Amino acid sequence: MKPTIEQTILVHQRVGKALSMLEARMADLGITEFLDELHDVRDDYDRMADSLSQGQRDPSGGKLYASLLKRTYRLYNNVRLSSIIRKYPVLTYCRKAAEKTVGAGDVASVKASLEGFVQDLAMQTLFSGDSQEAAIAGIYAKHQRYMDALFGHILVSWQWTSKMRMEYAELLASPTVDQNDGMLIVSGVTLSLMQVFDVNKWMLLHDVYVYNPSQQLRQRALVGMVLTVPDMRSEKLFGEVEDAITGMMENADRRKELLETQIQLCYSASARTDSNEIQRDILPTLSKESRLDITKNGIVEKDDATIDDILNSEERDQSIKEIEDKMSRIMDMQKKGSDVYFGGFSKMKRFGFFSQISNWFMPFTVNHPDISGASMLGKYPGIKGMLMNGPFCDSDKYSFFLSLSAVVEKLPPNILEMLASNDGPVTAMPEMSNVDRGSAMYVRRMYLQDLYRFFELYPNRIFANPFEAKAGGAFRGFFFANIFFRGMKGDETAQLSRFLFKRKRPDLVAYMLGECRDAAALSLDEQKLLAHSYLRLGDIEKARVIFSSILEKGGEDAAAIKGMADSLFLLRRYAEAAKQYARLTVMDGRNISHQLHLGLALVNGGDVKEGMATLYKLYYEHDSDLNVMRAMAWGYLADCKPKEADSLYEKLLALAGEDRILPTDLLNSGYVKWIVGNVKEAKERMGRYLAAFPAGEAPSLETEMANDRDILSRNGIEDYVVAIMLDGLDGQK
Known part of the structure; x- marks a missing residue:
C-alpha cells in the first residue's frame, strides 16, 4: 500500500517525494492559490540537493532540511484544507461570509472591531429610553453578524504564522475585548484544528491556557489543546508541541487538571449510555407517579390521596421511596460528572x-x-x-x-x-x-x-467526533494514550486507570497501559491494573505473565496472588492454581471464595480426594450458599458420583430460581442428566444454556464439551457419544 502525502512527510520525511505528490494532487483538484509557495519550497529543496550532489555539505543542513519539512507540511495542510472547503458547502459559505464581513482578517483590524463593540455599548449608557434600547439591540445585532463571520474566518483560515499566534494571544488577554468574544474565538481555533492541524493555532491554545487570566478562556483552551494533539511525535515538525506538553507534565497542578479533564471527557463520551439508563431505568418510575406538583415553594406531593392510598400506606411509602431513590441516582450521576441532561x-x-x-x-x-x-x-x-x-x-x-x-x-x-x-x-x-x-x-x-x-x-457531519470510538475501541478524546503524554511524571495515569477500571472499562486500561506505554516504565500499581484488565478481557496469558512478574518483585501481594491463581485456573493449569489458592487460604482462612477455588482446582487437577475434602467442609458450613453448591455438585461429577451431583443440581436450580441461575448451571446439570441416562432432559438443559446468551454470542457446545472431555470420559461418555449428542442438538435448531 503506497504511503499518503501525510505519511510521506510525517513518517518517511521525504521532502522531494512529498512535493511531487502535492504538485500532482493540486493539478488534479485544480488548486492554484499555493503554486508560488510550492515553487519556492521546490527551489530551495533543489538547491540543497544540487549542493549535496556536488559533495558540498552545509554544517547546518539538518536544520535547513527540518525547515523544508515544516514548510512542506504547512503547504500540504493548506492544500488539504482547500479541498475540504470545496467538498462541504457549509465551509464554502463560511469562507465567502468571512471575506465579505471580515475581509483579510488581519489581527489588528479584528481587535479594532472587537474593541469598537465594547466602546459603542459603553457610549449608550449615556442615554436612556426607547432609543437607547433600540441602539443597543442594533449594536448587538451588528456585532453578532461580525462574530459569526469571524468564527467562520478562523474555522477555514490557512496555516498561521508565529506572528499571528502572538497577536491573537495578546488580543485574547486584552481587558478591552469582551470575554464572550474571546471564548468564541478559542472555539473557532479548536474546530479549525480538528479539521487540519496547525502548530501555531495549537500553540495559541497553549499560551491562552498557561498565561491568560480568564478561567473561562483557559479551560476552553485546555479542552481544545488535548482534543487536537497530534498523534505522532516528530521533533522536526512538532518540537514546540512536545516542549509545551513536557512543561505541563512537570507541573503538579497542571497534571491534576489534565487528569480531571480526561476523566470528564470519559464521562462526556458515555453521555448516550447514561441517557439511555435514565430513559430505561429511572424515568418510567418517575412518570408512574404523577402526584407531584411544582409550586414556587418547590416540588410537593398533591393533596389528592384516595382511600386506597390510606389503606395501603406501606405500598405508597415504598413507591415514594422508589421515586426518591431514582432522583438521588440522577443527582449522584450529575455530581460525579455524568451529562444527565443530554437525553x-x-x-x-x-x-x-x-x-x-x-x-x-x-x-x-x-x-x-x-x-x-x-x-x-x-x-x-x-x-x-x-x-x-x-x-x-x-x-x-x-x-x-x-x-x-x-x-x-x-x-x-x-x-x-x-x-x-x-x-x-x-x-x-x-x-x-x-x-x-x-x-x-x-x-x-x-x-x-x-x-x-x-x-x-449538528446535522452536517464534517468534523471528526472526539467522543466517538476509534477502530481499537478507545474514543478519539482519550488523550492520555497519546504519544505526547506517555511521559506523565506523577501518579495520574494510575489514578485514571483506577477510575476506568471502576467504570468497567478494562479495554481502555489495557489500551493505555498495554499498547501505548513502555512496560518497563509502568509502576507496580499500573502493572496490577493492567494485569486485572487483561483478566477481565479474557487475555489470560498476558495477565498471567504480568502477575508472575509482580509476585517476583512484590512477594506476598494478596491481590496479585489471587490474579495469578485465577489466571492459572482459567488456563486449566489446575495444580499450579491450587498452590496459589492454598497461599491465599493461609493468608485469609475465612475467605469462602479462596477455599472454594482451592477445592475446585484440586478436583479439576486430579487430586479429587483432597479437593472433595475441602468442598465437603465448605458445604457442611454453608449448605445454602449457591456458589458452594455449584462447586460441590461439580466435585461430585469429577468424583464420578453423578446421582449425588444430579440431586444437588436440582436443589441448586430450585433455590436459585430464574433470576440467579447461571448459564453454566444449565450446561453442567445437562451433563449430569446425560450421564444418568435422561437424554431428553439433558438436551433441554443444553438448549436453555445456549438460549441464555444474546443472539450470535452463545459459546460453541463442541468447544465446551472438548474442554470438559476429561470429566465426561471419566463418567462414561465416550467421544462417539459426544458426536451423536452434538448432531442431535444441531438438529433441534
Missing part, C-alpha cells in the same frame, strides 16, 4: 438558531439578536434565574429559552406563578444553588457538554 435537550436542537455553527459555542446571553429575550425575562424573572443559575451548558440554555418562549403564555397558572417569582425554580431545584460555577471543573464540564452536543447533533 432531554438532544430533542431541542432543531431550531434555526442551531443552523449557524458558531451558535453551538456562543456563551449564553439574553442579548443575542436571534432570541430576543429581554422582554420575556423581564416579565418572568424565574426563567432568568433558571438560565443564569441552572446547571445547564450554554447550548441547552438557548434550547430551553427558545422552547419555552414558544409556549410560555400557554402554561398553567401555577407554572406561570412560579416563573414570575424570583426564586421559585431555584427552590424547586435545590442543586442549582450548590455549584461553584467559577471553578475550573464546572467551566470545563459545561463546555464539554456544548462540544458533545455539537458533534453528536
Whole structure:
C-alpha cells in the first residue's frame, strides 16, 4: 500500500517525494492559490540537493532540511484544507461570509472591531429610553453578524504564522475585548484544528491556557489543546508541541487538571449510555407517579390521596421511596460528572438558531439578536434565574429559552406563578444553588457538554467526533494514550486507570497501559491494573505473565496472588492454581471464595480426594450458599458420583430460581442428566444454556464439551457419544 502525502512527510520525511505528490494532487483538484509557495519550497529543496550532489555539505543542513519539512507540511495542510472547503458547502459559505464581513482578517483590524463593540455599548449608557434600547439591540445585532463571520474566518483560515499566534494571544488577554468574544474565538481555533492541524493555532491554545487570566478562556483552551494533539511525535515538525506538553507534565497542578479533564471527557463520551439508563431505568418510575406538583415553594406531593392510598400506606411509602431513590441516582450521576441532561435537550436542537455553527459555542446571553429575550425575562424573572443559575451548558440554555418562549403564555397558572417569582425554580431545584460555577471543573464540564452536543447533533457531519470510538475501541478524546503524554511524571495515569477500571472499562486500561506505554516504565500499581484488565478481557496469558512478574518483585501481594491463581485456573493449569489458592487460604482462612477455588482446582487437577475434602467442609458450613453448591455438585461429577451431583443440581436450580441461575448451571446439570441416562432432559438443559446468551454470542457446545472431555470420559461418555449428542442438538435448531 503506497504511503499518503501525510505519511510521506510525517513518517518517511521525504521532502522531494512529498512535493511531487502535492504538485500532482493540486493539478488534479485544480488548486492554484499555493503554486508560488510550492515553487519556492521546490527551489530551495533543489538547491540543497544540487549542493549535496556536488559533495558540498552545509554544517547546518539538518536544520535547513527540518525547515523544508515544516514548510512542506504547512503547504500540504493548506492544500488539504482547500479541498475540504470545496467538498462541504457549509465551509464554502463560511469562507465567502468571512471575506465579505471580515475581509483579510488581519489581527489588528479584528481587535479594532472587537474593541469598537465594547466602546459603542459603553457610549449608550449615556442615554436612556426607547432609543437607547433600540441602539443597543442594533449594536448587538451588528456585532453578532461580525462574530459569526469571524468564527467562520478562523474555522477555514490557512496555516498561521508565529506572528499571528502572538497577536491573537495578546488580543485574547486584552481587558478591552469582551470575554464572550474571546471564548468564541478559542472555539473557532479548536474546530479549525480538528479539521487540519496547525502548530501555531495549537500553540495559541497553549499560551491562552498557561498565561491568560480568564478561567473561562483557559479551560476552553485546555479542552481544545488535548482534543487536537497530534498523534505522532516528530521533533522536526512538532518540537514546540512536545516542549509545551513536557512543561505541563512537570507541573503538579497542571497534571491534576489534565487528569480531571480526561476523566470528564470519559464521562462526556458515555453521555448516550447514561441517557439511555435514565430513559430505561429511572424515568418510567418517575412518570408512574404523577402526584407531584411544582409550586414556587418547590416540588410537593398533591393533596389528592384516595382511600386506597390510606389503606395501603406501606405500598405508597415504598413507591415514594422508589421515586426518591431514582432522583438521588440522577443527582449522584450529575455530581460525579455524568451529562444527565443530554437525553432531554438532544430533542431541542432543531431550531434555526442551531443552523449557524458558531451558535453551538456562543456563551449564553439574553442579548443575542436571534432570541430576543429581554422582554420575556423581564416579565418572568424565574426563567432568568433558571438560565443564569441552572446547571445547564450554554447550548441547552438557548434550547430551553427558545422552547419555552414558544409556549410560555400557554402554561398553567401555577407554572406561570412560579416563573414570575424570583426564586421559585431555584427552590424547586435545590442543586442549582450548590455549584461553584467559577471553578475550573464546572467551566470545563459545561463546555464539554456544548462540544458533545455539537458533534453528536449538528446535522452536517464534517468534523471528526472526539467522543466517538476509534477502530481499537478507545474514543478519539482519550488523550492520555497519546504519544505526547506517555511521559506523565506523577501518579495520574494510575489514578485514571483506577477510575476506568471502576467504570468497567478494562479495554481502555489495557489500551493505555498495554499498547501505548513502555512496560518497563509502568509502576507496580499500573502493572496490577493492567494485569486485572487483561483478566477481565479474557487475555489470560498476558495477565498471567504480568502477575508472575509482580509476585517476583512484590512477594506476598494478596491481590496479585489471587490474579495469578485465577489466571492459572482459567488456563486449566489446575495444580499450579491450587498452590496459589492454598497461599491465599493461609493468608485469609475465612475467605469462602479462596477455599472454594482451592477445592475446585484440586478436583479439576486430579487430586479429587483432597479437593472433595475441602468442598465437603465448605458445604457442611454453608449448605445454602449457591456458589458452594455449584462447586460441590461439580466435585461430585469429577468424583464420578453423578446421582449425588444430579440431586444437588436440582436443589441448586430450585433455590436459585430464574433470576440467579447461571448459564453454566444449565450446561453442567445437562451433563449430569446425560450421564444418568435422561437424554431428553439433558438436551433441554443444553438448549436453555445456549438460549441464555444474546443472539450470535452463545459459546460453541463442541468447544465446551472438548474442554470438559476429561470429566465426561471419566463418567462414561465416550467421544462417539459426544458426536451423536452434538448432531442431535444441531438438529433441534
